[in-house]
Amino acid sequence: MPKLHVQTSVNGDTLDFLCEPAETLLDVLRNRLNLTGSKEGCATGDCGACSVLLNDRLVASCLVLAAEVDDQRVLTVEGVARGDALHPVQQQLLEHAGLQCGICTPGIVVAAKSLLDHNPNPTETEVRFWLAGNLCRCTGYDKIIRAVLDAAATMRDDRSRVSA
Amino acid sequence: MSGEQRFKYVGTRPIRHDGLDKVTGRANYGADFTLPGLLHGHIVRSPHAHARILAIDTSAAAGMPGVMAVITGDDIPKTTARLMMGEGGFDLGDMGDNLLAHDKVLYQGHAVAAVAATSPELARAAAEAVAVHYEVLTPVMTIDQALAAGAPILHDGLTTKGQPAAGVPTSPTNVAMRMELKRGDVDKGFAESDIVVERTFTTPMVHQGYIEPHACVARHGEDGQIVVWTSTQGHFNVRDCSAGILGIDAAKIKVIPSEIGGGFGGKIPVYLEPVAIALSRKAHRPVKLVMSREDVFRASGPTSGTKVRMKLGAKQDGTLVAASASLYYEAGAYKGSPAGAGAMCAIAAYRIPNFFIEAYDIVVNRPKVAAYRAPGSPSSTFATESLIDEIARRLNMDALDLRLKNAATEGDQAPYGPKFGPIGLREVLAAAKAHPHWTAPLGANQGRGVAVGFWFNAGMNSSATVSVNTDGSATVVAGNPDIGGTRVAQALMVSEELGVPVERVRPSVADTDSIGFSDLTGGSRVCYATGMAVIEAARDAREQLKARAAKMWGTDAAHVGWDDGTAIPLNGAGDRTPLTVNEIAAKLAHTGGPVIGRATVNPPMAGPGFGLNICDLEVDKETGVSRVVRYTCIQDVGKAIHPSYVEGQMQGGASQGIGWALNEEYIYDREGHLENPGFLDYRMPVASDLPMIDTVLVEVPNPLHPYGVRGVGEVPIVPPLAAVANAMRDATGVRFTDLPLSPPRVLEALATD
Numbered sequence: 001m002p003k004l005h006v007q008t009s010v011n012g013d014t015l016d017f018l019c020e021p022a023e024t025l026l027d028v029l030r031n032r033l034n035l036t037g038s039k040e041g042c043a044t045g046d047c048g049a050c051s052v053l054l055n056d057r058l059v060a061s062c063l064v065l066a067a068e069v070d071d072q073r074v075l076t077v078e079g080v081a082r083g084d085a086l087h088p089v090q091q092q093l094l095e096h097a098g099l100q101c102g103i104c105t106p107g108i109v110v111a112a113k114s115l116l117d118h119n120p121n122p123t124e125t126e127v128r129f130w131l132a133g134n135l136c137r138c139t140g141y142d143k144i145i146r147a148v149l150d151a152a153a154t155m156r157d158d159r160s161r162v163s164a
Numbered sequence: 165m166s167g168e169q170r171f172k173y174v175g176t177r178p179i180r181h182d183g184l185d186k187v188t189g190r191a192n193y194g195a196d197f198t199l200p201g202l203l204h205g206h207i208v209r210s211p212h213a214h215a216r217i218l219a220i221d222t223s224a225a226a227g228m229p230g231v232m233a234v235i236t237g238d239d240i241p242k243t244t245a246r247l248m249m250g251e252g253g254f255d256l257g258d259m260g261d262n263l264l265a266h267d268k269v270l271y272q273g274h275a276v277a278a279v280a281a282t283s284p285e286l287a288r289a290a291a292e293a294v295a296v297h298y299e300v301l302t303p304v305m306t307i308d309q310a311l312a313a314g315a316p317i318l319h320d321g322l323t324t325k326g327q328p329a330a331g332v333p334t335s336p337t338n339v340a341m342r343m344e345l346k347r348g349d350v351d352k353g354f355a356e357s358d359i360v361v362e363r364t365f366t367t368p369m370v371h372q373g374y375i376e377p378h379a380c381v382a383r384h385g386e387d388g389q390i391v392v393w394t395s396t397q398g399h400f401n402v403r404d405c406s407a408g409i410l411g412i413d414a415a416k417i418k419v420i421p422s423e424i425g426g427g428f429g430g431k432i433p434v435y436l437e438p439v440a441i442a443l444s445r446k447a448h449r450p451v452k453l454v455m456s457r458e459d460v461f462r463a464s465g466p467t468s469g470t471k472v473r474m475k476l477g478a479k480q481d482g483t484l485v486a487a488s489a490s491l492y493y494e495a496g497a498y499k500g501s502p503a504g505a506g507a508m509c510a511i512a513a514y515r516i517p518n519f520f521i522e523a524y525d526i527v528v529n530r531p532k533v534a535a536y537r538a539p540g541s542p543s544s545t546f547a548t549e550s551l552i553d554e555i556a557r558r559l560n561m562d563a564l565d566l567r568l569k570n571a572a573t574e575g576d577q578a579p580y581g582p583k584f585g586p587i588g589l590r591e592v593l594a595a596a597k598a599h600p601h602w603t604a605p606l607g608a609n610q611g612r613g614v615a616v617g618f619w620f621n622a623g624m625n626s627s628a629t630v631s632v633n634t635d636g637s638a639t640v641v642a643g644n645p646d647i648g649g650t651r652v653a654q655a656l657m658v659s660e661e662l663g664v665p666v667e668r669v670r671p672s673v674a675d676t677d678s679i680g681f682s683d684l685t686g687g688s689r690v691c692y693a694t695g696m697a698v699i700e701a702a703r704d705a706r707e708q709l710k711a712r713a714a715k716m717w718g719t720d721a722a723h724v725g726w727d728d729g730t731a732i733p734l735n736g737a738g739d740r741t742p743l744t745v746n747e748i749a750a751k752l753a754h755t756g757g758p759v760i761g762r763a764t765v766n767p768p769m770a771g772p773g774f775g776l777n778i779c780d781l782e783v784d785k786e787t788g789v790s791r792v793v794r795y796t797c798i799q800d801v802g803k804a805i806h807p808s809y810v811e812g813q814m815q816g817g818a819s820q821g822i823g824w825a826l827n828e829e830y831i832y833d834r835e836g837h838l839e840n841p842g843f844l845d846y847r848m849p850v851a852s853d854l855p856m857i858d859t860v861l862v863e864v865p866n867p868l869h870p871y872g873v874r875g876v877g878e879v880p881i882v883p884p885l886a887a888v889a890n891a892m893r894d895a896t897g898v899r900f901t902d903l904p905l906s907p908p909r910v911l912e913a914l915a916t917d
Contacts, residue, residue, distance in 0.1 A: 036189070036192065039195075041457065042457040093183075102187075102423065103426060135843060136851075138648060139812055140818055143815070144851070145851065
């Protein structure tokens with residue numbers, strides 16, 4: 001079967017790639033674009049380690065066909081920080097020791113950024129349910145949840161400083 | 165000695181050095197590595213739980229375009245070699261047979277052949293083209309089936325080792341080992357008891373559940389030189405197991421560890437590396453093997469399913485006087501369950517003068533079990549701590565007071581032999597009594613449970629070097645993959661010894677060529693034993709720096725002291741201006757050349773650890789669904805080097821234990837097919853299942869370590885099983901003895917109660 005030609009935007013870069021019709025976005029990101037930050041923990045959409053934003057919507061890239069992202073916008077964990085400025089979620093995960101082995105961290109970073117894009121002032125329960133699709137086996141989630149809540153607070157402070 | 169120590173860096177919470185790479189997606193894990201000309205491997209796995217391999221026809225697969233190698237068990241030599249590790253070791257014959265079956269398949273998912281091809285899709289198609297002819301045998305799926313008279317035998321040559329039960333044939337058998345622990349007169353002890361409680365408990369086979377599947381790349385050169393890139397808890401172990409199984413020199417193999425996406429014991433055995441080496445040798449190209457999640461569940465890990473019959477006797481005042489127990493642990497397809505450790509841990513928390521414990525290691529047609537955090541202890545402790553709870557209820561005693569009355573302390577002889585040194589069980593119990601959680605009011609349909617847990621912790625071999633750079637910064641190199649913050653802990657130790665700020669210390673995990681032998685990351689041993697090597701290496705470097713300062717002063721090294729990163733003149737040195745590390749380092753080229761401190765250690769012992777959990781559970785009696793609403797972990801950690809990562813070990817271990825107690829289990833059908841090999845049906849705790857997990861770090865210094873460190877990683881998974889079940893008892897009035905406490909089981913018990 002001929003390969004498909006896909007033009008898309010990944011982390012702000014316009015690029016194109018060839019892929020098999022059955023190939024997932026996760027496989028293309030990792031194997032064709034060398035963006036190995038998105039991880040495969042299950043390939044069935046249960047673990048969240050491959051989370052990316054597709055047109056600002058949180059998706060499991062293992063459940064998206066690569067061909068579907070033609071003319072769309074993809075953001076992976078590699079695109080969350082801007083230059084030397086970490087996203088507050090990334091910074092707070094470091095401050096709180098919100099990662100141990102770190103394999104789930106890329107998915108957590110993308111998912112938590114997505115939450116705070118939608119909801120700047122989430123409750124602990126909202127954070128827990130938003131991140132319920134991101135398995136972490138090391139931390140028991142405690143420090144991850146605190147990091148996301150603190151990241152939200154940091155971002156609210158920054159916004160109020162800017163508006164003041 | 166350690167209790168009076170004051171620290172400047174140890175005990176602080178700096179950001180880990182490898183953190184940035186991990187929050188930005190740059191860190192490279194097992195499956196992230198690639199090479200030019202890389203081939204993709206795929207493993208052919210048995211659909212049967214128990215079958216004889218009659219023939220394997222690989223010709224169709226080998227003839228497919230793009231298929232570069234096909235191998236079977238014939239390519240993995242049968243060996244009788246063993247590889248020693250600590251007190252135990254690996255049977256390399258069993259391990260090789262598990263890599264690619266030779267004569268029989270022993271569980272669904274057992275590898276029988278492997279292919280390497282130019283793409284993953286081709287490799288998968290070629291694997292499907294391998295024709296394996298089986299004679300299907302009756303599977304042995306449970307302990308009772310394995311022990312039944314006339315049971316099918318997994319291994320014709322297996323005999324019962326250890327202390328076989330009297331009057332039972334030692335062969336043919338599915339019992340690989342039986343051991344006994346005893347003291348005093350147990351019959352007399354029960355006769356003198358005022359109350360006796362006795363029950364049978366079961367825990368299901370569960371998986372470690374690391375999020376990163378096993379993955380590796382191997383390249384076999386035509387000159388026999390081999391390089392392996394892999395995600396493992398111990399790259400020296402991968403090297404030595406691969407060399408032993410394939411019959412080649414360890415010096416021919418270099419293993420480069422990737423970052424590791426969780427292990428918990430499950431990334432100790434080799435499953436892929438020798439297979440990838442054999443494929444690469446045949447294909448003359450590098451080969452990558454990556455497990456799917458289904459493979460991980462079917463063919464790696466898990467831990468033993470268990471059955472424990474236990475009996476405890478106590479006086480009216482709560483004094484424990486007798487214990488007896490029979491432990492049956494599933495080993496999976498090959499011998500080697502942690503039944504012995506389960507026996508040694510079962511009553512380690514208590515002074516019980518009379519006991520008799522027997523433990524059985526039993527093979528069944530399930531994957532060969534791997535270590536899982538304090539292997540063996542959670543299941544036997546579930547029985548003990550459930551019965552202790554029952555005694556407290558029967559005697560109307562406070563559950564903590566009963567435990568305090570019987571708690572082991574320094575000088576007591578542990579049930580497994582040695583006398584305890586300073587241990588923190590009583591301090592942990594006292595901290596629990598003082599914690600507001602213990603006396604907080606409960607809501608409707610809520611119950612509270614408490615349980616303690618014990619683990620030995622391990623010492624074993626570690627190596628480290630500490631280099632001082634000419635700008636006064638330092639590099640520390642060790643040989644243990646960093647699964648949860650050990651790099652930053654090692655950097656803190658170097659800072660403490662050299663007085664160099666932690667951000668000026670670079671911690672590094674080196675490959676098998678670049679650091680001395682180091683046993684694996686496991687046994688809660690890295691901060692303890694590797695930390696000891698790091699501290700000794702830093703002290704070695706410091707002594708060399710002092711000698712350089714002496715040279716700069718034209719005096720004797722004996723006249724140089726050290727204070728927080730500065731060489732200071734002692735009596736006899738004359739009037740000298742102190743020299744900082746930076747000043748000494750800048751002159752290294754003129755005072756004798758590079759400074760490298762080095763150390764190797766092999767402590768035979770480690771400081772044992774005790775922990776305690778308090779669990780509040782809320783139960784919906786109409787649906788059987790329960791929810792942990794409050795949870796507190798208290799543990800004697802000796803000395804916390806980086807407290808955040810110590811808390812993290814406690815929270816993570818508790819979370820795994822809660823999953824074990826409430827939801828997780830391997831579900832097999834009658835034919836031995838695993839029905840839930842995925843995260844949807846194998847239900848690990850997710851963020852919305854859990855509350856915040858409070859932690860209390862009790863620090864009773866371990867005299868075996870220069871800073872007082874105890875291993876902390878394993879103890880946390882021991883108490884939760886009973887803490888949760890005791891909370892369920894409190895909430896519902898029902899004593900549950902079979903895990904997990906899943907909604908259907910709870911509902912059924914509430915209906916019949």
